[in-house]
Amino acid sequence: MSDLETRLRDTLTERAGAAPDAIGLAAGARRRLRRRRTTWAVVTAAVVAAAVPLGLTQLAPSPDRTDRVADTPTATSGLPDSVIETGYRAESWHDVTFEVPVDWGYGSPMAWCAGDANTPQPVLQRPGTLSPTIACTPTSGYGVTFGSLIAASFNPSHSSGAVWEYDGAGGDAATYPEGAWLGVWFDDDVIVTVATPDRAATRRIVDSIETFTGADPNRCPATLGEAEAARGSEPFDTFSICRYGPDEQLEASRKLIGVEGRAAQDTIFSSPRRTGDYDCPTEDDLSRTALLSGGGYVATAVTGASCPGWNGLFMSGVVRDLTPEAQRHLDLSQRPVEE
Structure with a gap:
């Protein structure tokens, strides 16, 4: 390993553990872009190494x-x-x-x-x-x-x-x-x-x-706030799945068109309405997935939270418990689900 590579490794290791304040300031500035918020959570952004x-x-x-x-x-x-x-x-x-x-x-x-x-x-x-x-x-x-x-x-x-x-x-x-x-x-x-x-x-x-500015080729904006404020501008046979990290920046995106998009929407939005209540402590490291139909925001999904009350599909004041089939459609670490 060359001297340059050694210095890069050591410096990056040190900086990764330090969590510089500038990242938190930038995340705060991006949050101020949000024109509307979901009513189910207000989370303090965590600094990401x-x-x-x-x-x-x-x-x-x-x-x-x-x-x-x-x-x-x-x-x-x-x-x-x-x-x-x-x-x-x-x-x-x-x-x-x-x-x-x-x-x-x-x-x-x-x-x-x-x-x-x-x-x-x-x-x-x-x-x-x-x-x-x-x-x-x-x-x-x-x-x-x-x-x-x-x-x-x-x-x-x-x-x-x-x-x-x-x-x-x-x-x-x-x-x-x-x-x-x-x-x-x-x-x-x-x-x-x-x-x-x-x-x-x-x-x-x-x-x-x-x-990119505005939205990526999958019609997902760079921040969660922009996604939640997005209005439809495409045919409604397009369905975008946009995952955002705890810092509210885009982590992954996917666009489904036609039959694939309709099948995914039918599976996700047919999840049963929640009937029970949960008393969950605040979790500051939640990732969220914004769902856009025709380029316009329709709902937010959360999976992977330690308390089940934070998980679910949040849409127009209604909370649905995501089925395993719905969660598979939302998993952007795998290829699209084939119906």
Whole structure:
């Protein structure tokens, strides 16, 4: 490990444990954007420690090939959200969106050798995904990782949008499969790393990364407040599932169209009305999922709270207890449910 990589690791570890006040201030500013709130909870936002995405310490060239030249961003960088090619799906986090092949699953690239896998299958790793210590060789497979960037600690060897071929010759252990093509995109807040076996595939994903205003390609706004204030602007055969973290920023999104959208809505909104009462203590780390039909807000769902009173579907003053089938539709860590 180079001196640069060692300093990056140590600094990020220290900063992640410190939970800087600036993040809390930014979250407070975003909350003031909210024009309406659900009546069932008023939660104090928790300060979230920065996550280090896999691949951040691999941005420097390999020590034996310091003259390696990376591809720079192409003229097509920042594809508009109207250009979603067949075979790709849109993924988002905070105000950053990008496209990955539709057949990619979710998980950790570091777990590629689990089970009977003989070759790495690309996956999307969202912040907070557990990376098991399986000790695969190479350490990581293919996929996309992303998360918060601490700008003061970041000194990249490649520019944002660059793509280059991995060369692990001379290292103690391979980090990526030999011949993998790596890419990176970053701004002041977010970093995205890409690894695929093909230069064109990595280039395609990196070129699709962009920040958005308003809503992402799945019609999910960047903050919960904006989602709850959204008004319909699309045909009502579109159904958007938008998950927000405790800091009320977008964590994941999905849009279902036509029959898929109607099936998901029927399953979710047919959950039975709640009849019992709960006396729950305040929970400051709740994630919420906003549901939008035709681009307009209709309800908020909560799952995973320790007290069941916080869980449910909250819509127009009515609370419904989500069925297991409804919760499967709301689980954005899995592929869409097939009816």
